[in-house]
Amino acid sequence: MISLEHVYKSYENGTPAIEDVSFAMDDGEFAFLVGPSGSGKTTIIKLLTGEIASTEGRVVVNGYDMGTISRRRLPALRRTLGVIFQDFRLIDNRNVYENVALAMHVYGARNSEIKKRVPYVLGLVGLEGRMRDMPKELSGGEQQRVAIARALANNPRTIIADEPTGNIDPELSAELMKLLSKISEQGTTMLVVTHEHDLVNQFAKRVIRIVNGRLASDSKGWYQA
Amino acid sequence: MNRIGYYIREGVDSIFNHGLISFTTICVILACLLIMGSFASVAVNVNHIIGNLEDQVSILAFVDEKWTEQEARSLEKEIMAIDNVAAVTFVTRSQALDEFLQQQEDSPLFDEVEPTILRDRYLVYLKDVGLMAGTQNRLSEIPGIASVNAHLGIAQGMVAVRRIVNVVSVVMIALLMVVSVFIMANTLRLAAFTRRNEVAIVRMIGATNSFIRGPFNVEGMILGLTGSLIAYLAQWLIYITVTGRIAASSLSFLEIVPFSVLALPMLACFLAIGLLVAIFGSRIAIRNYMRI
Numbered sequence: 001m002i003s004l005e006h007v008y009k010s011y012e013n014g015t016p017a018i019e020d021v022s023f024a025m026d027d028g029e030f031a032f033l034v035g036p037s038g039s040g041k042t043t044i045i046k047l048l049t050g051e052i053a054s055t056e057g058r059v060v061v062n063g064y065d066m067g068t069i070s071r072r073r074l075p076a077l078r079r080t081l082g083v084i085f086q087d088f089r090l091i092d093n094r095n096v097y098e099n100v101a102l103a104m105h106v107y108g109a110r111n112s113e114i115k116k117r118v119p120y121v122l123g124l125v126g127l128e129g130r131m132r133d134m135p136k137e138l139s140g141g142e143q144q145r146v147a148i149a150r151a152l153a154n155n156p157r158t159i160i161a162d163e164p165t166g167n168i169d170p171e172l173s174a175e176l177m178k179l180l181s182k183i184s185e186q187g188t189t190m191l192v193v194t195h196e197h198d199l200v201n202q203f204a205k206r207v208i209r210i211v212n213g214r215l216a217s218d219s220k221g222w223y224q225a
Numbered sequence: 226m227n228r229i230g231y232y233i234r235e236g237v238d239s240i241f242n243h244g245l246i247s248f249t250t251i252c253v254i255l256a257c258l259l260i261m262g263s264f265a266s267v268a269v270n271v272n273h274i275i276g277n278l279e280d281q282v283s284i285l286a287f288v289d290e291k292w293t294e295q296e297a298r299s300l301e302k303e304i305m306a307i308d309n310v311a312a313v314t315f316v317t318r319s320q321a322l323d324e325f326l327q328q329q330e331d332s333p334l335f336d337e338v339e340p341t342i343l344r345d346r347y348l349v350y351l352k353d354v355g356l357m358a359g360t361q362n363r364l365s366e367i368p369g370i371a372s373v374n375a376h377l378g379i380a381q382g383m384v385a386v387r388r389i390v391n392v393v394s395v396v397m398i399a400l401l402m403v404v405s406v407f408i409m410a411n412t413l414r415l416a417a418f419t420r421r422n423e424v425a426i427v428r429m430i431g432a433t434n435s436f437i438r439g440p441f442n443v444e445g446m447i448l449g450l451t452g453s454l455i456a457y458l459a460q461w462l463i464y465i466t467v468t469g470r471i472a473a474s475s476l477s478f479l480e481i482v483p484f485s486v487l488a489l490p491m492l493a494c495f496l497a498i499g500l501l502v503a504i505f506g507s508r509i510a511i512r513n514y515m516r517i
């Protein structure tokens with residue numbers, strides 16, 4: 001469950017990134033978050049993960065009020081989320097397997113579970129053969145798929161994806177989007193930031209559109225830039 | 226790689242990633258512990274030796290010469306009733322005279338016999354030599370005690386030496402603890418800086434503080450305990466060498482505490498200090514990384 005109520009965010013340098021944005025998502029809902037570059041999509045995601053705090057307004061994620069959450073409780077909130085970062089955030093001195101396994105260690109998973117689950121999620125994104133490679137030995141798209149696998153590893157309640165297919169060719173993008181859609185059908189809340197109109201239109205899901213930091217539209221179906 | 230395995234692997238990797246600094250850290254902790262241990266050893270021995278001497282320090286309480294021996298003996302209860310009195314020995318005037326004469330055997334002149342030689346007396350041993358003055362007063366207040374002879378200067382000297390040695394050791398140990406923690410914190414701060422990218426990432430994917438601290442705690446503990454163990458072995462060697470020298474020298478009359486008595490407490494203290502330094506060092510080092 002995600003809800004934003006009249007949320008504002010200005011960065012320290014005064015840039016107003018988000019102004020009066022409100023929307024809510026039920027458990028198990030799928031939504032695309034779209035908008036031009038610089039419109040504030042990543043800012044919204046950072047508000048949801050507690051990486052930054054809103055200047056005004058209320059942000060609630062899986063029952064945690066992000067305005068009042070203590071530093072001690074933050075890890076517990078984050079463990080309910082699987083986040084695919086726009087900049088991947090892979091650990092560069094660890095191989096693909098370890099990057100995914102580490103997320104499960106953080107979660108407190110058992111070794112036996114980790115040994116089974118990591119190859120499985122890497123298989124879902126088509127990287128089962130690259131487990132021992134280091135991130136810098138992978139292409140941008142491959143690194144992005146590792147980030148997707150890591151977000152799936154703990155079977156989180158909510159997945160937040162910031163351009164998960166930005167570096168991936170159209171066919172594979174569609175594949176991966178189908179994967180996320182299927183996972184969402186099993187009850188995972190799914191918020192996906194993307195630029196790809198074709199993909200969005202193909203899926204006919206809820207589309208939340210941000211322009212210049214403001215909510216421009218929020219409707220089901222397709223959109224045009 | 227399980228969670229503990231992860232901490233250990235990370236901690237060990239980090240140690241070897243900046244090997245020279247790890248080595249320096251162990252050396253500093255080793256040096257600090259050796260100085261601490263040496264001060265503590267000296268303190269323990271000084272306390273032991275002075276303690277032995279203090280047990281032999283006594284006050285002489287002379288009974289009024291008009292009192293009969295039986296009357297004089299009856300004072301023992303009253304003397305024992307004084308708090309600080311550990312033991313008393315009664316010496317009759319004739320015993321005292323015999324002793325005196327024995328001492329004077331070689332010298333032909335003993336016409337100047339002290340008047341006190343004609344008195345019965347008590348040798349009073351104390352629990353705490355530091356309270357000698359008070360005990361002396363209490364003794365002199367007892368009716369029938371004609372005079373009290375106490376070497377206050379010696380007693381005060383012993384107490385002072387003990388106190389100085391103890392204070393100096395405690396201050397040195399505290400100071401060196403601080404130095405060790407500081408050095409450890411600096412090393413782990415470097416480790417945290419090297420791993421800052423990883424720390425930021427695991428934090429974003431929900432790692433708790435204890436998960437993030439794990440590798441730094443392991444690194445600190447390995448460095449600290451390695452320092453402790455080497456320091457312990459070195460201290461052992463130093464102790465038996467120095468005490469061996471003392472025993473073979475003109476100071477051999479000093480009653481040295483054998484290492485076997487110190488071994489276990491010293492090992493426990495060294496390991497505990499190693500651990501404490503590790504824990505405090507790592508807390509201080511990654512404080513800043515806990516705020517992300």
Ligand SMILES: Nc1ncnc2c1ncn2[C@@H]1O[C@H](COP(=O)(O)OP(=O)(O)OP(=O)(O)O)[C@@H](O)[C@H]1O
Nearest residue numbers: 011012013015017036037038039040041042043044
């Ligand atoms: N750390 C920051 N400090 C100051 N301004 C920032 C910061 N991060 C983002 N901004 C500004 O906030 C606005 C929104 O940025 P945001 O990253 O949310 O955009 P976005 O919609 O994710 O764009 P893109 O599609 O290019 O990823 C932009 O004008 C950006 O310049």
Ligand SMILES: [Mg+2]
Nearest residue numbers: 041042043086
């Ligand atoms: Mg963005």
